[in-house]
Amino acid sequence: xxxxxxxxTRYAYARPARFIVQMLRLxxxxxxxxxxxxxxxxxxxxxRLRRSEDAFGNIVHSLYTERPTDALTIRVTGxxxxxxxxxxxxxxxxxxxxxxxxxxTPMTKPDAAIDDFxxxxxxxxxxxxxxxxxxxxxxxVAFEVGSTSASHTAAEAFTQKRGVCQDHAxxxxxxxxxxxxxxxxxxxxxxxxxxxxxxxxxxxxAEAWVENLGWVGFDPANGICxxxxxxxxxVGLDARGATPIRGTSYGGGQETLxxxxxxxxVQQSQQQLQSSGWAR
Numbered sequence: 001x002x003x004x005x006x007x008x009t010r011y012a013y014a015r016p017a018r019f020i021v022q023m024l025r026l027x028x029x030x031x032x033x034x035x036x037x038x039x040x041x042x043x044x045x046x047x048r049l050r051r052s053e054d055a056f057g058n059i060v061h062s063l064y065t066e067r068p069t070d071a072l073t074i075r076v077t078g079x080x081x082x083x084x085x086x087x088x089x090x091x092x093x094x095x096x097x098x099x100x101x102x103x104x105t106p107m108t109k110p111d112a113a114i115d116d117f118x119x120x121x122x123x124x125x126x127x128x129x130x131x132x133x134x135x136x137x138x139x140x141v142a143f144e145v146g147s148t149s150a151s152h153t154a155a156e157a158f159t160q161k162r163g164v165c166q167d168h169a170x171x172x173x174x175x176x177x178x179x180x181x182x183x184x185x186x187x188x189x190x191x192x193x194x195x196x197x198x199x200x201x202x203x204x205x206a207e208a209w210v211e212n213l214g215w216v217g218f219d220p221a222n223g224i225c226x227x228x229x230x231x232x233x234x235v236g237l238d239a240r241g242a243t244p245i246r247g248t249s250y251g252g253g254q255e256t257l258x259x260x261x262x263x264x265x266v267q268q269s270q271q272q273l274q275s276s277g278w279a280r
């Protein structure tokens with residue numbers, strides 16, 4: 001299928017910020033499951049954008065404003081053609097050994113409860129165990145918007161048995177690593193099948209290393225492996241390492257952030273686009 005993405009992030013400041021520095025992990029790479037047909041990053045102020053790749057192979061744009069700024073909008077528009085590979089990541093160059101993704105981070109450090117949860121998964125082949133882990137997590141941790149923040153760790157979210165996709169992914173990663181399976185965080189987009197194309201935030205899931213298959217995606221928030229409805233953007237050891245936008249401003253006082261995201265099949269009619277406010 002073909003998926004269209006419009007993503008606008010706006011920062012407003014109480015007074016002009018002297019300068020702003022942002023690291024943008026907003027650009028997907030092509031692989032067997034997805035082909036990037038068109039992709040643009042634009043800002044509404046004078047700014048420099050420098051493209052590079054980080055240690056994980058993610059495309060990163062460094063943004064630097066040129067003058068005092070009281071508001072900044074970063075807009076991403078693009079189209080990606082996708083196919084269903086059963087969650088298996090194929091045709092993606094890997095810079096690092098899977099062993100790197102056994103490393104714990106403060107966001108994914110398991111506590112005693114996650115240790116017990118990991119031990120409860122039956123022994124067997126890695127692929128089956130990861131499916132069992134995903135199913136158990138979907139069953140035991142409710143999806144509840146607003147129950148956590150971006151700073152919540154896997155252990156904190158697991159304690160309260162509620163969270164959003166970031167929490168489900170990080171709990172999965174913490175448990176998988178405790179089981180001796182390399183796992184990593186994935187940020188991206190999901191074209192929902194319920195007709196809700198306007199979304200509050202990007203999506204997140206996890207990938208685990210399975211012998212003879214390589215990296216395989218698991219989305220415990222939805223209880224499925226990624227399909228052609230998913231667009232994979234960036235990976236990291238945890239949410240902080242794959243966050244779409246991260247940076248700082250100097251001066252400016254209080255900052256207000258608003259996000260508008262629309263993810264839809266290209267076949268959607270022009271009338272529907274106009275009603276959502278994203279038609280050009």
